[in-house]
Each structure stands twice: as structure tokens, then as C-alpha cells.
Amino acid sequence: MKFKYKACVVGGCGHVGLPLAITLADAGLNTAILDINEKAVKTINSGIVPFKEIGAEEKLIKVLKNKKLTTSTNNSIISESEYVVIIIGTPIDRHLNPKIEDIHKVTRQIIPFIKNGQTIILRSTVYPGTSRMIAELLRKNNKKVKLAFCPERIAQGYAIEEIKSLPQIIGGIDKASEKSAIKLFSKIADETIVISLEEAELAKLFTNAWRYIQFATANQFFMIADQKGLDFHKILHAIKHNYPRAKNFPGAGLAAGPCLFKDTMQIAAFNNNQFFLGHAAMLINEGFPDYIITKLKAKYDLKKSRVGILGMSFKADNDDKRDSLAYKLKKVLEIEAREVLCTDVYIKEPGFVNPKTLIKNSDIIIVATPHKEYKKLRFKTKQKIVDIWNFYKKGGTI
Ligand SMILES: NC(=O)c1ccc[n+]([C@@H]2O[C@H](COP(=O)([O-])OP(=O)(O)OC[C@H]3O[C@@H](n4cnc5c(N)ncnc54)[C@H](O)[C@@H]3O)[C@@H](O)[C@H]2O)c1
Known part of the structure; x- marks a missing residue:
């Protein structure tokens, strides 16, 4: 035909x-x-x-x-x-x-x-x-x-x-x-790789869960070090430098978006809800915004602070906000802080400001999505910058 x-x-x-x-x-x-x-x-x-x-x-x-x-x-x-x-x-x-x-x-x-x-x-x-x-x-x-x-x-x-x-x-x-x-x-x-129908379905889910778990590992290590006042970024550098077996060790960051979380949960559903690694990864990755806010609350009077969120999409250099954890940060901070300011190069929403206004008016700035356009931003000297990604290569703890 x-x-x-x-x-x-x-x-x-x-x-x-x-x-x-x-x-x-x-x-x-x-x-x-x-x-x-x-x-x-x-x-x-x-x-x-x-x-x-x-x-x-x-x-x-x-x-x-x-x-x-x-x-x-x-x-x-x-x-x-x-x-x-x-x-x-x-x-x-x-x-x-x-x-x-x-x-x-x-x-x-x-x-x-x-x-x-x-x-x-x-x-x-x-x-x-x-x-x-x-x-x-x-x-x-x-x-x-x-x-x-x-x-x-x-x-x-x-x-x-x-x-x-x-x-x-x-x-x-x-x-x-x-x-x-x-x-x-x-x-x-x-190149094509042939496997059975069900194997192919699982291959895709395993691919995404594997990435999600890797990110969760880095995020949990970040929190373990950070809680003790130790610099995760320095530790990561020490682990990876000229050490081939740690070459693909990811950095910390907000791990979310329309695929990794839901595909990890699909494996859990497929396996009678017995996916301990997957569920642990979910708790760690989805809990990261709460960790940041709890840590800030212990150090600053958030009720008197204006907090700026730099980047709102679910990943850098992209305009997709589906399931972005930056929005979770915003939601919790709207309860915990005096005011929340948001900005994103690619997302325009009512109430969002430009980076200049955000820097001018925020006491604390959280780098939620490290878009490359933010690399050249200059912050105020007394401003607290939360950079879990180590985007600005300054290391440090929250
Ligand atoms: N986003 C990614 O990076 C990515 C990567 C790999 C795989 N996937 C998978 O690919 C699939 C699609 O994801 P996406 O991000 O492109 O979703 P999406 O929402 O961007 O796109 C889905 C499209 O389907 C259309 N659509 C919905 N119902 C329809 C219908 N009944 N008839 C015709 N069109 C219809 C929608 O209008 C939309 O344009 C998902 O299963 C996702 O898990 C996504």
C-alpha cells in the first residue's frame, strides 16, 4: 500500500x-x-x-x-x-x-x-x-x-x-x-539496539531512575557535609580530580522536571511499591528546597528577609518550568519569608522581576536554576548567595 x-x-x-x-x-x-x-x-x-x-x-x-x-x-x-x-x-x-x-x-x-x-x-x-x-x-x-x-x-x-x-x-x-x-x-x-518489548520499556525507565538516583546521591552528600559545616564542593573536587572512577559523579542541584521523578515512580508502581532506592531519591531530591530553607531559617530571620530566586525553569538554559523545584522553593518561602522575588531569563510571569531588581532588593539570593546568562551577574557584598550548584565556583556552605 x-x-x-x-x-x-x-x-x-x-x-x-x-x-x-x-x-x-x-x-x-x-x-x-x-x-x-x-x-x-x-x-x-x-x-x-x-x-x-x-x-x-x-x-x-x-x-x-x-x-x-x-x-x-x-x-x-x-x-x-x-x-x-x-x-x-x-x-x-x-x-x-x-x-x-x-x-x-x-x-x-x-x-x-x-x-x-x-x-x-x-x-x-x-x-x-x-x-x-x-x-x-x-x-x-x-x-x-x-x-x-x-x-x-x-x-x-x-x-x-x-x-x-x-x-x-x-x-x-x-x-x-x-x-x-x-x-x-x-x-x-x-545505531539501533534490539531487545524485547518489555525490556525496552524497562530500559527507558531504568535510564531515568539511574540519573535521578545519581543526582540524589550527590544531593544527600551535599546535605551531610553542609550540615557539619563542611564544603561539599571542595570534597567533590578532591574526589574527582584525576580520579577516573569518579569522573561522572554529578554535583549537587535541584533535580526535577517532567521525566526523572515520574519515571522513577513508575518503576515503584511496577514493583509493588518496593523501590527503596527510587523512593529514597525522591525524598532527597524533593526535600532539597526544604533543607535549604531550614538551613537559612537557622541562620537568618527570614520573616524580616527578602529572598530572591534566580532561575525558575527545571533545568539550566531551558524554558520548561514543568515540575520545577524552584516553584516549590517559592511556595514555601512565601510562607516563611517577608517577601519572595523571582526571575527567569526564559519565563515571563506576572510578578517576576528582572535580575537587576532582584539583586537590588533581596537580602538572600538562591540560585535555583543556573542559566548561563547569570554567570556575569554582580551581587552586593553583604548579600547571602545560596549556590548549591557551585555555579559561581566560590564553594562554601549554606
Ligand atoms: N521531555 C523530555 O525531555 C522527554 C525525554 C524523553 C522522553 N520523554 C517522554 O516523551 C513523552 C512526551 O513528553 P513531552 O515532554 O514531549 O510532552 P509534551 O506535553 O511536551 O507533548 C505532548 C504533546 O502531545 C499532544 N497530545 C496530547 N494528547 C493528544 C492526543 N490525544 N492526540 C494528539 N496529540 C496529543 C499535546 O498537545 C502535546 O503537544 C512522555 O512520555 C515523556 O515521558 C520526554
């Missing part, structure tokens, strides 16, 4: 869907985006990437111009695509359990438009067993399709570069599905 599009990316206006759609189109494949977000579709059609993603916009403009990329809010575009790549959000609920219903919902939404012979690729991070459930749902609806789970492993902000350079993990429901998924990803990446 001849299809108009090589691939349709469902959720293609999102943080990971859009870079993938652009990359496929840039590789010369006729690519479609299906998304329910009409505003994002309009923005993308005008050649604007609605979030910060290095190198994405110039490629977007190019693929729109050469008509390799089409966007739609109409499900019928599914019928015209050889591959259907699903990459919608997969959050956890208030019980920290995966909201599996979202991926079922989107599958039911596109089922009427699915044609026999197509390949369905799940690229959202999913709870183990989801891909097989989706395959079963399709089979029950008499859809004779191939299905594979191929997780996205890019670091947000660096997707355009990383989609091509990272090996693509592929888990197919059968050999034909595996082969079909390899065929697509070989067009954009040099």
Missing part, C-alpha cells in the same frame, strides 16, 4: 515529538504531525518552535519550506502514514501511579483511522506492559499492524543533536515489527 507520509508523529507539537518530526522531515521523509493543540500547530506552521530547543527552529523553517513537514489536528492524517509514532505525555497521578488511560485514550482516538499494514511505534515513556496492552487493543479492533516500543532518550534542549547521535533502542512485538522499526530509525540514527 502506498502512503502519502512516511511517518505521522502523534503529539508532534510536544517537547520530544516536534524534534523527532523535524528530524524525520529533515532526513527527506514526508512527515506529518497530528496534535490536539491548535495554538501550537499554528505557531509551528509559522516557523516558530514554541519552546527552547537548540537548532530546531532553522530546521523547522527549512522542512516547512521544502514541504517535507505537514501539521494537522485532524485524525484522518493517520490513514495516510506508513508509520504512526505516538509520543504524548505519560504523567503519574496523585497516588504517584502511571496514568495509563491517556495512552489508551489516544489509541482509541486513532483506531478508526489505522490501516492494516501500518507500523505503530510507541515513543512515550510507558509503564511496563503498556505496549503489549496497546497491541492487544489494536488486535481486538481487527487491526493487522506491526508494533514496536522505541523510547526517546534525548536531553530536553539538545534533541536535534542527540536523536541522531544516540543509539535507538527497539523492542518489537514480533520480528516483522522489529525490522520495520529498525528500518525507520536507521534513516536518522547510526
Whole structure:
């Protein structure tokens, strides 16, 4: 059967869907985006990437111009695509359990438009067993399709570069599905790694939990040293300097965002809530803002202090504020301090001030997100700077 599009990316206006759609189109494949977000579709059609993603916009403009990329809010575009790549959000609920219903919902939404012979690729991070459930749902609806789970492993902000350079993990429901998924990803990446469907699902979750636990280790070490008045940053330097086995030891910092925490909790849910390392990491990482505030309270009269939060997004040099711990800091400080001032290079919100105003009016400044634009800021001499990242390379304790 001849299809108009090589691939349709469902959720293609999102943080990971859009870079993938652009990359496929840039590789010369006729690519479609299906998304329910009409505003994002309009923005993308005008050649604007609605979030910060290095190198994405110039490629977007190019693929729109050469008509390799089409966007739609109409499900019928599914019928015209050889591959259907699903990459919608997969959050956890208030019980920290995966909201599996979202991926079922989107599958039911596109089922009427699915044609026999197509390949369905799940690229959202999913709870183990989801891909097989989706395959079963399709089979029950008499859809004779191939299905594979191929997780996205890019670091947000660096997707355009990383989609091509990272090996693509592929888990197919059968050999034909595996082969079909390899065929697509070989067009954009040099390396593919084949494992089973469920192994691929776990591989993605393990990747994120591993990072989350590593950050928690550094954060707990920071708190242990800091509580005793010892400089964690000096200790870290001593550990890492010319010592190959500690090369990848991360520094301390606020570890959050839309993926690491929720994917760690998905493993816990998968393992009968028996994920001690994961739960410990959650307590440490999510507890870091409280540690900072408790420490400040012991030293300063916060009720008389103005506290400035420098950077609000969940990570440096990015504009994504989803699940950012800077907002947790803000929330608690609004109770504990006289006043809280916030600033971010990329996020404009009512009440936010510019860095100059923040420095002028704050007694204490917490570097929550070390955007590179803040490197050259000059603070007042008597100002307390809380720099858990050691962004300004001055070391010290809180
Ligand atoms: N953000 C990351 O850095 C990252 C990295 C790797 C993997 N992931 C995983 O990728 C998935 C997507 O994450 P994201 O950050 O891109 O989310 P996102 O919210 O930025 O994007 C999801 C997109 O799906 C669209 N959408 C939602 N429901 C839809 C529907 N029924 N039909 C069509 N479109 C629909 C939304 O409008 C949105 O544009 C998640 O499973 C996440 O865990 C994210």
C-alpha cells in the first residue's frame, strides 16, 4: 500500500515529538504531525518552535519550506502514514501511579483511522506492559499492524543533536515489527539496539531512575557535609580530580522536571511499591528546597528577609518550568519569608522581576536554576548567595 507520509508523529507539537518530526522531515521523509493543540500547530506552521530547543527552529523553517513537514489536528492524517509514532505525555497521578488511560485514550482516538499494514511505534515513556496492552487493543479492533516500543532518550534542549547521535533502542512485538522499526530509525540514527518489548520499556525507565538516583546521591552528600559545616564542593573536587572512577559523579542541584521523578515512580508502581532506592531519591531530591530553607531559617530571620530566586525553569538554559523545584522553593518561602522575588531569563510571569531588581532588593539570593546568562551577574557584598550548584565556583556552605 502506498502512503502519502512516511511517518505521522502523534503529539508532534510536544517537547520530544516536534524534534523527532523535524528530524524525520529533515532526513527527506514526508512527515506529518497530528496534535490536539491548535495554538501550537499554528505557531509551528509559522516557523516558530514554541519552546527552547537548540537548532530546531532553522530546521523547522527549512522542512516547512521544502514541504517535507505537514501539521494537522485532524485524525484522518493517520490513514495516510506508513508509520504512526505516538509520543504524548505519560504523567503519574496523585497516588504517584502511571496514568495509563491517556495512552489508551489516544489509541482509541486513532483506531478508526489505522490501516492494516501500518507500523505503530510507541515513543512515550510507558509503564511496563503498556505496549503489549496497546497491541492487544489494536488486535481486538481487527487491526493487522506491526508494533514496536522505541523510547526517546534525548536531553530536553539538545534533541536535534542527540536523536541522531544516540543509539535507538527497539523492542518489537514480533520480528516483522522489529525490522520495520529498525528500518525507520536507521534513516536518522547510526545505531539501533534490539531487545524485547518489555525490556525496552524497562530500559527507558531504568535510564531515568539511574540519573535521578545519581543526582540524589550527590544531593544527600551535599546535605551531610553542609550540615557539619563542611564544603561539599571542595570534597567533590578532591574526589574527582584525576580520579577516573569518579569522573561522572554529578554535583549537587535541584533535580526535577517532567521525566526523572515520574519515571522513577513508575518503576515503584511496577514493583509493588518496593523501590527503596527510587523512593529514597525522591525524598532527597524533593526535600532539597526544604533543607535549604531550614538551613537559612537557622541562620537568618527570614520573616524580616527578602529572598530572591534566580532561575525558575527545571533545568539550566531551558524554558520548561514543568515540575520545577524552584516553584516549590517559592511556595514555601512565601510562607516563611517577608517577601519572595523571582526571575527567569526564559519565563515571563506576572510578578517576576528582572535580575537587576532582584539583586537590588533581596537580602538572600538562591540560585535555583543556573542559566548561563547569570554567570556575569554582580551581587552586593553583604548579600547571602545560596549556590548549591557551585555555579559561581566560590564553594562554601549554606
Ligand atoms: N521531555 C523530555 O525531555 C522527554 C525525554 C524523553 C522522553 N520523554 C517522554 O516523551 C513523552 C512526551 O513528553 P513531552 O515532554 O514531549 O510532552 P509534551 O506535553 O511536551 O507533548 C505532548 C504533546 O502531545 C499532544 N497530545 C496530547 N494528547 C493528544 C492526543 N490525544 N492526540 C494528539 N496529540 C496529543 C499535546 O498537545 C502535546 O503537544 C512522555 O512520555 C515523556 O515521558 C520526554
